[in-house]
Amino acid sequence: MVNALASIITEGCMFGIMVLGVFITFRVLKFPDLTVDGSFPLGAAIMTSFIVSGYNPVLAIFIAFLAGLLAGMVTAVMHNELKIPNLLAGILTMIMLYSINLKILGASNVSLLNKKTILGNVFLFLKQFGLSREVSYALFFLLLIFFIKFLLDLFFRTDLGMTLGALGDNQQMVISQGVNPKVIKIIGVGLSNGLVAIAGSFNAQYQGFGDVGFGQGIIIAGLAAVMIGEFLIKSNKIFWLTFNVILGSIIFNAVMYGARTLTFVLPFITASDLKLVQVILVISCLVAIRIRSNLRKRSSKSGKP
């Protein structure tokens, strides 16, 4: 039970870093960005090849962040300068990244067995205090995501962060303040994919291998988590908004954990059905949001609060 909870928290927080990125594009910038499916394995590929070649994995996190940043910027520049619709621009970068990731990784799947990773070191350190592997990972990722959340919250209180927030809401206002909205989009989409790549780099360590297929459909997981989070705490404060995202990610991973357990119990559900479960979850969230907003409209029309 403790192990189950710990692995839910571990995955919730690890993917949560990615979900924070998705939150920035989809919710703050209102720029639906599918680059995520490519920048997640990009982070994983960079981490894997760094560790395999004997480089410092902490350095690999920074490189992964920068590479993700660059990938996001490519999407934004394509959208800005070539006037490619944002969804398509993201898909194009994602496809490009598939080839690039294969180049970085050298094969479609590279093992990290018996290699020194950050997560491995964390466990070695916490083992002295009698913690199990699952619990030490959970603790590490909880600390990590709240550290990233702290930095993000700080960023969104700066002038640049506020302008990013305003752009998704009112592009004209950003222009009226003498700011080029294209530059803000490049920064926002870049930052988002940088975070996604960091999540990918930890996923490779957690799984024990790097795989070019890691990112497939990951955007759906991100979206589901963001939307679940929106049903939680109502606030306009960035602190609670990012908190909701993390909580949403943990809840989403709990549901997926449940679905995975079901595959052992029920003969007609297999592991390959999990993507179906994810999509059904996203669709039900969308329907729930729609029903809720309809109810609100009706109640405001009849004059009730």
Next chain:
Amino acid sequence: MVNLEHVNMIFNQGTLDENHAIKKINLTIHESDFITIIGSNGAGKTTLFNLIAGSFRPTSGKIFINKHDVTRVPEHKRARYIGRIFQNPLLGTASNMSIEDNMMMCYDKGFKWPLIRLSKKMRSFFKAELSKLNMNLEERMKENVRMLSGGQRQALTLLMMVMSKPTLILLDEHTAALDPKNAALVLSMTNDFIEENKLTTIMITHNMSQAIEFGNRLLMMDEGEIILDVQGKVKRKLTIEKLVKKFHEIRKHDFESDEIRLA
């Protein structure tokens, strides 16, 4: 201070939908002018604003601000010295952000760096500024702008625009979407701010009495041309009847009475 030289704007040039929205306009705006513009729908008033602000590039002609040729300067760069308020109160503020965040963003123009400038000192400055509006907004600085009424949002936009000290302000029927009481309030506030800060202003209005009452210069536009340009003494002596008569003299066709309210 602002010069337009032979400015033409043709939309969909060479197609069946060709629309010559601005026809060879020459206009000089002097420092601390307060110009009101009237004209029926489709006269080209908003297009003129879009050209001055840089939302469009003119088909031909040149635009100068302080003797600099800004014809090819993008809108966000011109926005550093032009303040603009739209008819739609939603366009001036970010609705899912608090009043103080909105004010911080509009405090000055130009690129926003990753610095936290919203301090105690800033807050008390914003509080003092907000109290000028007499709308009790200074007690609601942490509330989302979404919770404000259209009139309050437009007043806030006006306050923030004055705060950034623009060289030229463009008011595009900024009170038309408000109820009469709020419209009058925002308008008198606008006038006070303009007089107090000696701001160079152009204001589009659909209301002839407003156009006569405010400002030192009046332009009348029709079919992409400026057909009347009066200032000073002549403007002060204008009445609605005289204005309508003048229009008939120039245009020899009926004023669209449903478009211009003879109020």
